Amino acid sequence: xxxxxxxxxxxxxxALGRTVPDGNVLFPDVFHTDHLxxxxxxxxYQDYILADCKASxxxxxxxxxxxxxxxxxxxxxxxxxxxxxxxxxVVDVEYSxxxxxxxxxxxxxxxxxxxxxxxxxxxxxxxxxxxxxPLQELWVVYDESGEFDQTALAVEHVRFFYQCIWxxxxxxxxDDFDYFVRCVEPxxxxxxxxxxxxxxxxxxxxxxxxxxxxxxLYRNFLNVRNSISSSDSDxxxxxxxxxxxxKLYEKIEHLKQKLKLIENPLLRYVFGYQKYSGxxxxxxxxxxxxxxxxxxxxxxxxxxxxLIRDKLCTESxxxxxxxxxxxxxxxxxxxCYEGDTVIICPGHYVVDGVFCIADSVELEGYGxxxxxxxxxxxxxxxxxxxxxxxxxxxxxxxVQHDAVEGILNVHHGKTTLENCVLQCETTGIxxxxxxxxLMKNSDLYGAKGAGVEIYPGSTCTLLDNGxxxxxxxxxxxxxxxxxxxxxxxxxxxxxxxxxxxxxxVLVRPTMPSDVKDASAERTKGIFLFLEEAxxxxxxxxxxxxxxxxxxxxxxxxxxQAEISEQTEGNYEIANELGATSAKKSQMxxxxxxxxxxxxxxxxxxxxxxxxxxVGNQFKWNGKGSFGTFLF
Numbered sequence: 001x002x003x004x005x006x007x008x009x010x011x012x013x014x015a016l017g018r019t020v021p022d023g024n025v026l027f028p029d030v031f032h033t034d035h036l037x038x039x040x041x042x043x044x045y046q047d048y049i050l051a052d053c054k055a056s057x058x059x060x061x062x063x064x065x066x067x068x069x070x071x072x073x074x075x076x077x078x079x080x081x082x083x084x085x086x087x088x089x090v091v092d093v094e095y096s097x098x099x100x101x102x103x104x105x106x107x108x109x110x111x112x113x114x115x116x117x118x119x120x121x122x123x124x125x126x127x128x129x130x131x132x133x134p135l136q137e138l139w140v141v142y143d144e145s146g147e148f149d150q151t152a153l154a155v156e157h158v159r160f161f162y163q164c165i166w167x168x169x170x171x172x173x174x175d176d177f178d179y180f181v182r183c184v185e186p187x188x189x190x191x192x193x194x195x196x197x198x199x200x201x202x203x204x205x206x207x208x209x210x211x212x213x214x215x216x217l218y219r220n221f222l223n224v225r226n227s228i229s230s231s232d233s234d235x236x237x238x239x240x241x242x243x244x245x246x247k248l249y250e251k252i253e254h255l256k257q258k259l260k261l262i263e264n265p266l267l268r269y270v271f272g273y274q275k276y277s278g279x280x281x282x283x284x285x286x287x288x289x290x291x292x293x294x295x296x297x298x299x300x301x302x303x304x305x306x307l308i309r310d311k312l313c314t315e316s317x318x319x320x321x322x323x324x325x326x327x328x329x330x331x332x333x334x335x336c337y338e339g340d341t342v343i344i345c346p347g348h349y350v351v352d353g354v355f356c357i358a359d360s361v362e363l364e365g366y367g368x369x370x371x372x373x374x375x376x377x378x379x380x381x382x383x384x385x386x387x388x389x390x391x392x393x394x395x396x397x398x399v400q401h402d403a404v405e406g407i408l409n410v411h412h413g414k415t416t417l418e419n420c421v422l423q424c425e426t427t428g429i430x431x432x433x434x435x436x437x438l439m440k441n442s443d444l445y446g447a448k449g450a451g452v453e454i455y456p457g458s459t460c461t462l463l464d465n466g467x468x469x470x471x472x473x474x475x476x477x478x479x480x481x482x483x484x485x486x487x488x489x490x491x492x493x494x495x496x497x498x499x500x501x502x503x504x505v506l507v508r509p510t511m512p513s514d515v516k517d518a519s520a521e522r523t524k525g526i527f528l529f530l531e532e533a534x535x536x537x538x539x540x541x542x543x544x545x546x547x548x549x550x551x552x553x554x555x556x557x558x559x560q561a562e563i564s565e566q567t568e569g570n571y572e573i574a575n576e577l578g579a580t581s582a583k584k585s586q587m588x589x590x591x592x593x594x595x596x597x598x599x600x601x602x603x604x605x606x607x608x609x610x611x612x613x614v615g616n617q618f619k620w621n622g623k624g625s626f627g628t629f630l631f
Contacts, residue, residue: 014149018142027078027087027109029142031152034160038192042185044157045165050180055173058166062158063095066135069150070095076105077138077155084112086122087141088133098158099132136162164191167211169218169252186263193265200405207262214255221248281358281388284338291322293332296345299325303345311343311366329355329363329374336361344396346371355384357391360413365395369421375399382409386435389413397421406453410435417442424451428470433457433485440464450475451499457485467496473503473621476577486581490612491573497619502627504573504618508580569625574613576626581611 017032048069053061072093079088079102087109092101104126108119136159140152165187173179190207193199224245261267285291294307312321326332330351332342338359346367351374357363365372374396376383382405383398390413397420400407406427408417414436422428422442427449431437436459437452444451447470454460454476467473473496476487496503618625 014142014144014146016149016152021078021085027085027111028076030078030139031142031148031156033152033156036156036160038188041157041160041188044153045161045184045188046180049157049161050184052178052180054177055170055179055183058170058179059096059098062098062161066093066098066154066158067095069154071148071151075143075148075151076141077102078141079133079137080139081137084110084117086110086117088138090138093135094132097132098135100135100138101131102126102133102138103131135159164188168215169256186260186265189265190263190268198404199268203262203268207259210255210259210262214252214259217248217252217255221245221252224248282337283359289322290339290341291324291335291337293324293326293335293340293342294345295326295329295332295342295349297327297347297349299345307343307345307366333357333361333363344372344374348373348375350375350377352377354382356387357385358387360388360390362392363394363396364392365397367395369395369397369419373397373399376401376403382406384408386410386415387412388415391415392418393420394418395420397423399423400425406430406447406449410437410458414438416440424448424470428452428467431455431458431460435459437461438463442466445469447471450505451496453477454487454489456487459488461490462494463490463492465494467494468498470499472501472505473499473618474505476504476506478507489577491570491614491616492612493615495617495619497617497621499621501621502623503569503621503625505627505629506576506580507629569618570613570616573626574611576628577611577613 014031017035018029019032020029021027049065050058050061070093071090073091076087076089077100079086087105088102089105090100090102093099094101104119104122108122110117110119110122135155138155140148140155165184167183170179170183173182190199194204224241228241228245292312296303312323324332324335326335328351329342329344329349330353332344333355336342336357336359339361340359341362341364344363344365346365372395376399383400383403384393384407386409393415394417398407400423403425406429407422407424408415408428409430409432411432412435415438417429417437417439418441420442422444424444424447426447428444428447428451429437429439430453432455434457435455438461439452440461440463443466445466445468449470450472451467451470452460452462452474454474456477462474474491476489
């Protein structure tokens with residue numbers, strides 16, 4: 001079909017724009033085609049080029065498409081490489097090879113990084129290539145008649161496909177799957193999500209790094225495979241090469257799975273990525289002094305008197321305080337050293353930057369959270385990044401806009417969040433591996449992802465909070481991988497309501513059939529502090545001496561007048577987390593057994609999850625109190 005949503009050959013006048021080439025040589029203008037929208041590329045690949053082809057049929061389907069829409073001759077193009085650009089004329093097209101047969105135009109126009117590419121050199125280069133140039137290296141010269149619009153678009157689709165969609169290892173894909181659905185659509189969506197700043201820059205860097213690793217390993221794999229296939233002997237060297245090839249293949253498959261997780265618009269946020277935080281702590285000041293930073297847009301005498309009475313010169317203050325004044329909370333935080341305090345006075349502060357807190361400091365609002373608003377403007381990955389050993393944030397309202405990452409990320413150390421309001425944009429709070437969060441008496445809402453994301457190996461304590469109007473309330477990421485530690489989770493008297501999905505969701509892989517459900521006796525090392533819903537009329541949390549050290553001084557006894565379905569929700573969540581933890585322990589022992597280790601100390605070899613889930617209320621969540629996302 002020569003007619004498409006881009007116009008037809010019968011149309012008079014071009015529908016495409018033009019681009020003036022850069023450089024010193026006066027090349028003619030070329031068609032401007034690299035600005036196509038997502039749906040335009042999607043429709044072209046799905047309806048006109050690839051349809052339901054398999055990976056092994058991609059080149060054949062593309063050639064058939066080109067035969068229908070590409071002018072076989074009579075058009076000019078700029079041939080671009082990393083070294084030179086030269087004007088050529090297309091005299092024929094080798095559709096099956098996706099190449100054009102070209103000749104140099106007269107007069108000879110060429111621009112290169114050095115002066116060695118003379119007319120004679122270029123003629124010789126073309127002869128070596130049999131005058132056949134890959135179509136993706138050609139930029140069609142602009143023609144206002146409209147005759148070459150589809151030619152320019154066809155070349156653009158081929159170029160974009162092989163630059164941004166096709167991977168060299170796709171040829172290894174099984175032909176049982178629709179290549180467009182399996183690979184093209186998710187990669188195309190990822191490309192445009194990145195263009196439109198909807199993917200965190202750290203995740204983009206991870207993806208590019210994984211691509212580079214996979215490409216290098218695949219080249220090595222092909223070299224090893226070719227060396228084996230070209231050898232007729234059954235020598236020891238060949239056997240070693242086969243083992244090496246298998247190892248490379250396993251590594252490639254592992255990297256491919258990681259790439260597919262990022263390419264999938266749902267899974268890229270469910271599994272996230274291990275972001276490297278390069279924040280460097282300043283440590284104490286050389287003289288050991290600690291400064292109190294006061295932030296206020298305007299400082300009135302009455303406000304200063306109140307501050308002196310309530311915060312700066314209290315009865316417990318034994319020594320003289322050094323005070324610095326700021327009008328911008330971000331500037332105040334950036335000026336902090338270990339042990340400093342930032343007091344933020346009532347006001348609406350608009351910041352265009354990231355709060356990077358790498359030292360143990362305290363941010364405290366002077367007043368009610370709704371009166372002390374810090375609003376993030378401008379596109380950016382992060383709002384608050386915490387890596388300090390002991391950070392405290394209290395009595396603030398954080399409002400997020402135009403974000404691609406969560407409102408607060410705890411990368412390392414412990415962060416305490418108390419009496420705060422968090423108005424989110426994407427995800428809410430992320431507690432990464434080895435980090436610790438204590439969140440109490442706070443309100444979090446508006447996240448398009450999860451309100452709180454708990455990574456493997458982290459510690460998360462949630463007390464008396466409201467988490468609502470998010471996609472999911474709390475998301476606990478997969479910790480069954482052998483490289484991950486089990487998180488420690490405490491939830492008491494939170495109200496998790498009006499979320500689109502579940503109040504709490506656990507992400508984990510589908511278990512193989514040989515891993516049985518953990519029995520009740522395997523949970524003896526897992527602390528499940530729960531009151532039985534059917535045997536008591538009260539629900540209370542454990543005694544302080546039974547709790548982990550991180551919360552012994554934070555919890556009080558809670559009592560409820562009557563038992564309801566909320567208590568059953570608490571039991572269901574803790575029971576499932578405990579069972580999953582037991583499965584991990586069982587898998588760990590199986591791996592040890594496979595390694596020949598048959599005797600192991602349970603206290604040393606098993607990883608235990610501390611789970612305390614009591615007194616929480618789960619109301620009006622779209623899918624219920626608890627769910628498990630299997631992958």
